[in-house]
Amino acid sequence: GAVVSQHPSWVICKSGTSVKIECRSLDFQATTMFWYRQFPKQSLMLMATSNEGSKATYEQGVEKDKFLINHASLTLSTLTVTSAHPEDSSFYICSAPAGGTDTQYFGPGTRLTVL
Amino acid sequence: KQEVTQIPAALSVPEGENLVLNCSFTDSAIYNLQWFRQDPGKGLTSLLLIQSSQREQTSGRLNASLDKSSGRSTLYIAASQPGDSATYLCAVSDFGGTSYGKLTFGQGTILTVHP
Numbered sequence: 001g002a003v004v005s006q007h008p009s010w011v012i013c014k015s016g017t018s019v020k021i022e023c024r025s026l027d028f029q030a031t032t033m034f035w036y037r038q039f040p041k042q043s044l045m046l047m048a049t050s051n052e053g054s055k056a057t058y059e060q061g062v063e064k065d066k067f068l069i070n071h072a073s074l075t076l077s078t079l080t081v082t083s084a085h086p087e088d089s090s091f092y093i094c095s096a097p098a099g100g101t102d103t104q105y106f107g108p109g110t111r112l113t114v115l
Numbered sequence: 116k117q118e119v120t121q122i123p124a125a126l127s128v129p130e131g132e133n134l135v136l137n138c139s140f141t142d143s144a145i146y147n148l149q150w151f152r153q154d155p156g157k158g159l160t161s162l163l164l165i166q167s168s169q170r171e172q173t174s175g176r177l178n179a180s181l182d183k184s185s186g187r188s189t190l191y192i193a194a195s196q197p198g199d200s201a202t203y204l205c206a207v208s209d210f211g212g213t214s215y216g217k218l219t220f221g222q223g224t225i226l227t228v229h230p
Contacts, residue, residue, distance in 0.1 A: 006158075032216055043204065043220040044159075093158055097216050102147050102166070102208070104218060106159040 002028050002098035006107035013084055014115055021079045021110045023050075023094030029074035030096035034104070035067075038091040050077040050094075084114040117142045117209055121221035128195055128228055136190040136224045138205035143186050146208040149218070150179050150190050153202045162203075163190070195228045202226070 003026040013019050023033055031052045036044040048069055049057040056069035066088075068080040081088055093109045118141045128134055138148070147166045151159040163172045163179040165188070171180040178191040188205060202225050206218040 004158075034217065043222045044206075044218075046217055046219075049217065091156075095159075095218075102216075103161050103164050104149065104206075104216070105161065106151075108158040109156075111156070 002096075002103075002105040004094065004096055004105045004107040006092075006094060006110050008110060009108060010111040010113075012113045012115065015085050016083055018080055018082045019084055019112060021081070021092055021094075021112075023077045023079070023096075023107050025075045025096050025098075025105075028096075028098045030077075030098075031074060033071060033077040033094055033096045035069065035077075035079050036093045036095065038093060038109075040091075044093060047079075052077075081112065084112070086114045088112065089114045117145075117207060117219045119205060119207055119219050119221035121203075121205060121224050123224060124222065125225040126227070128226075130195060130197060130228055130230050132195050132228075134192050134195055134226070136192070136203050136205075136226070138188040138190070138221055140186045140188075140207050140219075142209070143183050144209065145183065148179075148181055148188050148205060148207050150177075150188075151204045151206065153204060153223070155202075159204065192226075195226075197228050197230055199228050200226055 007022045033050040035047045038044045050071040052071045058064045071077040095104045095106045122137045149164045150162045165181040176193040181188045202223045204223045206220045
């Protein structure tokens with residue numbers, strides 16, 4: 001089956017620093033990837049749609065200058081949390097539809113803790 | 116705006132019991148509906164995907180039904196096992212266009228199966 005990986009699996013950083021999270025499709029190409037955020041005991045909220053070779057599409061209320069998304073290749077999308085603050089602490093998950101199917105495959109998630 | 120609700124929020128059952136998880140959505144113009152499983156601190160595993168034209172899907176002990184007109188889906192788990200303990204999420208993909216592939220999630224049902 002299709003596999004999506006994320007790196008790192010967890011990260012702790014100081015307030016004000018920037019953190020980059022990678023999402024890779026390991027055995028398929030993904031022209032589109034999705035980034036979600038999940039707060040403790042809550043469901044997943046879509047943040048943005050990452051499009052290979054073009055600008056990401058952000059959901060209402062998500063600051064595009066704070067959450068920078070780059071989809072530079074057909075297997076890699078990155079999410080950079082700029083000038084992170086404690087309220088950005090969350091579980092970030094990416095997903096991608098495998099070619100020719102409607103099933104979304106999710107990465108294992110990245111736990112971000114901002115001190 | 117699509118809203119997805121899952122009932123119950125939590126469920127605890129003895130091993131061997133059959134159980135039903137419920138999911139409802141407000142906008143019936145969906146492309147498909149998926150059920151996912153999430154273990155604590157982990158990503159999502161796709162369990163079943165039902166296209167809008169389908170009524171049900173089965174995989175092993177799992178059976179998912181879809182009544183698009185009434186905005187409801189159920190996930191039936193037969194002969195539950197302790198290993199089934201997890202959070203179960205349903206998500207709908209809205210129909211086509213720029214919304215394609217974007218998922219709206221319910222809050223999830225936390226299932227505990229005790230020996």
